[in-house]
Amino acid sequence: MSEIEAFAASVLMARGMARAQAAAVAGFIAAAERDACPSHGLYRLLGMLRTIDGGKVGLTAEPTLSEPRAGIVAVDAHYGFSPLAYAVGAPLLMEKAKANGLAALVIRNCFHFSALWAEVEPLAEAGFAALAMTPSHGWVAPPGGKRPVFGTNPIAFGWPRAGKPPYVFDFATSAVARGEIELHRRAGKPVPPEWGIDADGYPTTDPAAILTTGAMSTFGGYKGAALATMVELMGAALIGDFTSLESLAFDAGVGGAPMHGEIVIAFDPAGFSRGDGPDHLGRAEGLFAAIVDQEVRLPSDRRYAARQVSLRDGVRVPENLIAEIETARDRPGV
Amino acid sequence: MSEIEAFAASVLMARGMARAQAAAVAGFIAAAERDACPSHGLYRLLGMLRTIDGGKVGLTAEPTLSEPRAGIVAVDAHYGFSPLAYAVGAPLLMEKAKANGLAALVIRNCFHFSALWAEVEPLAEAGFAALAMTPSHGWVAPPGGKRPVFGTNPIAFGWPRAGKPPYVFDFATSAVARGEIELHRRAGKPVPPEWGIDADGYPTTDPAAILTTGAMSTFGGYKGAALATMVELMGAALIGDFTSLESLAFDAGVGGAPMHGEIVIAFDPAGFSRGDGPDHLGRAEGLFAAIVDQEVRLPSDRRYAARQVSLRDGVRVPENLIAEIETARDRPGV
Numbered sequence: 081m082s083e084i085e086a087f088a089a090s091v092l093m094a095r096g097m098a099r100a101q102a103a104a105v106a107g108f109i110a111a112a113e114r115d116a117c118p119s120h121g122l123y124r125l126l127g128m129l130r131t132i133d134g135g136k137v138g139l140t141a142e143p144t145l146s147e148p149r150a151g152i153v154a155v156d157a158h159y160g161f162s163p164l165a166y167a168v169g170a171p172l173l174m175e176k177a178k179a180n181g182l183a184a185l186v187i188r189n190c191f192h193f194s195a196l197w198a199e200v201e202p203l204a205e206a207g208f209a210a211l212a213m214t215p216s217h218g219w220v221a222p223p224g225g226k227r228p229v230f231g232t233n234p235i236a237f238g239w240p241r242a243g244k245p246p247y248v249f250d251f252a253t254s255a256v257a258r259g260e261i262e263l264h265r266r267a268g269k270p271v272p273p274e275w276g277i278d279a280d281g282y283p284t285t286d287p288a289a290i291l292t293t294g295a296m297s298t299f300g301g302y303k304g305a306a307l308a309t310m311v312e313l314m315g316a317a318l319i320g321d322f323t324s325l326e327s328l329a330f331d332a333g334v335g336g337a338p339m340h341g342e343i344v345i346a347f348d349p350a351g352f353s354r355g356d357g358p359d360h361l362g363r364a365e366g367l368f369a370a371i372v373d374q375e376v377r378l379p380s381d382r383r384y385a386a387r388q389v390s391l392r393d394g395v396r397v398p399e400n401l402i403a404e405i406e407t408a409r410d411r412p413g414v
Numbered sequence: 415m416s417e418i419e420a421f422a423a424s425v426l427m428a429r430g431m432a433r434a435q436a437a438a439v440a441g442f443i444a445a446a447e448r449d450a451c452p453s454h455g456l457y458r459l460l461g462m463l464r465t466i467d468g469g470k471v472g473l474t475a476e477p478t479l480s481e482p483r484a485g486i487v488a489v490d491a492h493y494g495f496s497p498l499a500y501a502v503g504a505p506l507l508m509e510k511a512k513a514n515g516l517a518a519l520v521i522r523n524c525f526h527f528s529a530l531w532a533e534v535e536p537l538a539e540a541g542f543a544a545l546a547m548t549p550s551h552g553w554v555a556p557p558g559g560k561r562p563v564f565g566t567n568p569i570a571f572g573w574p575r576a577g578k579p580p581y582v583f584d585f586a587t588s589a590v591a592r593g594e595i596e597l598h599r600r601a602g603k604p605v606p607p608e609w610g611i612d613a614d615g616y617p618t619t620d621p622a623a624i625l626t627t628g629a630m631s632t633f634g635g636y637k638g639a640a641l642a643t644m645v646e647l648m649g650a651a652l653i654g655d656f657t658s659l660e661s662l663a664f665d666a667g668v669g670g671a672p673m674h675g676e677i678v679i680a681f682d683p684a685g686f687s688r689g690d691g692p693d694h695l696g697r698a699e700g701l702f703a704a705i706v707d708q709e710v711r712l713p714s715d716r717r718y719a720a721r722q723v724s725l726r727d728g729v730r731v732p733e734n735l736i737a738e739i740e741t742a743r744d745r746p747g748v
Contacts, residue, residue: 149515149685151485181483182518182679186686209652211644225708229701237644239651247647249640300634306583306713309701310545310571313581317573317698318543318686325704345516345679351483352520352652364651367563367643370659374559379640 084122084395085110087402091125091409095132098140104163108194113395116386119259120195122397125405128161128193131336133413137161137191143168151176151183154319157190162342165190166199173346177208181351185344186319192216193337196236197250197380203346204238204246212236213315214342218325220254221295222305226281228295231324231338232258233311240349242361245387247368249379253308255297261287315343418456418729419444421736425459425743429466432474438497442528447729450720453593454529456731459739462495462527465670467747471495471525477502485510485517488653491524496676499524500533507680511542515685519678520653526550527671530570531584531714537680538572538580546570547649548676552659554588555629556639560615562629565658565672566592567645574683576695579721581702583713587642589631595621649677 081089081103088106093099105128112120131137138159145168146154153172157165165187176183196212203210216231236250255275264271265287273283276290276297283297290296298304316323321341322330330339349360368378415423415437422440427433439462446454465471472493479502480488487506491499499521510517530546537544550565570584589609598605599621607617610624610631617631624630632638650657655675656664664673683694702712 148688149513149682151514151516152685154686154688179483180485180514180517182485182516183514184516184681184686209647222705222708222710225705225710227704227708229704229708237640237647239647247643249643251637251640299637302713303585303633303638306571306585309581309583309705312701313543313571313573313698314681317694317701318681318683320687320694320697323697323701325701347518347648347652348483349652351486352488352518353654354482354488360651360654363654363657364647367646367651367657367659370561370563371556371559371643374556374561374563376556376559379636 081106082110084113084397088122088125091405092128094409095129095412096139097132098142101139101141101160101164104167105161105193108163108198111198112195113397114387114390115383116390117195117383119257120193122401122405124193126408127337129408129412130334131191131193134331134334134336136330136339145169145172147172151180152186153183154186154188156188159189159191159339161337162187162190162192163194166344170202173344174203174206174208177346177348178351182345182347185346186341188319188321188341189339190341191337191339192342195250196234197238197248197383199344200236200238200250201246201248203344204240204248207240207349208238209240209347209349210238210344212342212344213311215312215316215322215324215327215340216338217328217331218323219258219296219328220298220308220324221277221281223298223301224281226277226279226295229325230254230298230305230308230312231327232296233308233315233324235307235311239364240361241365241368245380245384247364247378247380251299253298253304253311255299255304258291258296261290261296265291316340319343415440416444418447418731422456422459425739426462428743429463429746430473431466432476435473435475435494435498438501439495439527442497442532445532446529447731448721448724449717450724451529451717453591454527456735456739458527460742461671463742463746464668465525465527468665468668468670470664470673479503479506481506485514486520487517488520488522490522493523493525493673495671496521496524496526497528500678504536507678508537508540508542511680511682512685516679516681519680520675522653522655522675523673524675525671525673526676529584530568531572531582531717533678534570534572534584535580535582537678538574538582541574541683542572543574543681543683544572544678546676546678547645549646549650549656549658549661549674550672551662551665552657553592553630553662554632554642554658555611555615557632557635558615560611560613560629563659564588564632564639564642564646565661566630567642567649567658569641569645573698574695575699575702579714579718581698581712581714585633587632587638587645589633589638592625592630595624595630599625650674653677
């Protein structure tokens with residue numbers, strides 16, 4: 081366990097979280113720090129402590145697993161954070177994908193703080209293609225509307241590559257991450273008008289208007305809104321868990337992490353082949369070459385480059401962030 | 415069989431297509447005309463005749479079906495057009511989705527001319543959620559690049575609604591349909607600079623430059639490009655069929671329909687429920703209400719409204735289009 085993992089786990093255990101759940105969360109946090117994604121790293125502990133203080137987190141919950149169909153693994157997180165539930169379900173997801181060609185992992189009743197790449201990347205590393213979706217809090221309006229309906233609703237996808245880190249993308253179906261708008265508000269800076277709307281539904285450059293009485297916008301116009309809708313339908317309605325609007329209502333003003341479900345679908349390339357499995361990966365490599373030969377980066381290249389540096393030189397964490405987390409740790413409910 | 419279906423089938427049979435394949439294609443064409451989508455209607459017969467004249471279409475091919483895994487239906491179209499292969503595979507796809515919770519239909523070696531909504535809508539009408547992807551011809555460059563890699567790579571999704579037509583979206587991951595750029599070229603009109611790039615990779619308003627030495631652009635910047643990549647990986651590499659670049663190379667300048675594969679994934683809401691199946695659909699209806707209550711349309715509303723009119727008043731087809739098709743029918747290879 082790295083120093084970052086140990087610190088993150090100890091902070092959560094100080095608030096009463098059981099060791100197994102804290103260790104799983106800490107692993108996700110350390111991976112984000114390693115890949116230079118600080119917005120999903122230690123910083124998230126502040127929001128998690130706030131979420132815990134809201135009183136609804138299952139701190140000692142043990143995820144339970146069921147198999148409602150041959151192709152479905154269902155894990156109930158019992159209001160714990162998602163990483164332990166993912167760890168409990170992923171091995172059976174892979175087993176089922178191998179047996180059936182494809183399978184779905186459904187996690188229900190989980191608090192969610194992490195980036196989705198952390199859930200598709202291990203599956204792709206193990207040789208599977210994987211697609212993941214989860215709602216968030218209801219902050220994003222459909223184009224032409226003025227009230228929030230969707231969450232930032234990320235979609236993540238992973239694809240295995242022989243001898244290389246997997247192809248992975250993970251993006252919000254909102255125009256931009258909510259944290260990005262928050263940063264602009266704190267800095268007193270205007271935002272591009274595509275990022276959100278005011279209370280009357282008009283594009284605005286005022287981050288405060290977007291975050292309070294207005295709403296965030298989807299990326300890519302009506303197409304992004306269609307994808308955001310799909311994420312609500314697949315990651316909430318299909319699996320029988322909260323939509324983003326329901327998650328925000330459940331939060332009841334605490335400002336905590338979303339509580340809902342998620343779906344991860346895994347595909348076994350060997351199951352889809354006609355005995356020509358390796359050719360699949362070769363054809364994909366041809367596609368990647370056609371992209372990178374134009375000096376265009378693949379979505380996770382920046383993350384993987386940062387990882388190399390971290391593995392060589394270690395990860396530096398701002399001292400004031402550690403101090404802020406320690407203060408929050410020592411003053412529950414403040 | 416409607417008048418439109420009978421006409422479309424007769425045109426194709428005049429060129430040697432077997433009755434079953436011609437009837438399946440004609441059904442897709444008639445559905446597009448009924449829903450006021452003329453770009454995927456009778457107009458497509460002109461391109462199909464050109465494709466047939468290229469000499470590679472399996473006009474009398476009978477699709478063959480296999481089951482490589484419990485969750486996978488694989489249909490080889492043997493170079494026929496896709497609709498018959500879809501019709502052969504869809505019933506078993508639904509059966510497998512019921513048994514396993516989810517299942518995939520893979521169609522290989524098919525010429526493709528149709529909109530994907532026509533493939534997810536029947537599944538959603540039968541009570542399944544469905545997601546479909548297919549490559550096309552390599553016409554679309556990644557953002558920051560200057561050479562085509564992707565096709566227009568549509569993604570379609572369907573969701574069942576009790577007592578209503580399903581929620582369905584179907585959109586290209588390119589900024590716009592290629593036909594739209596063609597129309598601007600014919601009319602001598604400039605296009606918005608987001609639609610494509612010139613040979614040097616710069617945004618251009620010249621439709622001819624995009625269609626010849628340049629490339630089309632993806633929608634939504636790098637996020638649209640990520641989705642376009644996923645469509646190539648899932649609809650080509652995973653299933654062991656042509657990428658969009660390979661499809662264009664196979665066309666060898668004929669200007670015919672793409673030849674490749676497609677993947678359709680079906681999900682049975684009952685399999686994902688915890689015995690609360692109807693609640694799933696109720697939660698989805700709450701989501702749709704939150705959208706339409708803002709006077710925002712759902713993606714297929716226009717199509718369904720047009721359908722109502724067609725079912726009441728019939729469909730009007732331009733006489734000059736019929737004449738053009740009849741001329742093409744009677745002069746093979748010209």
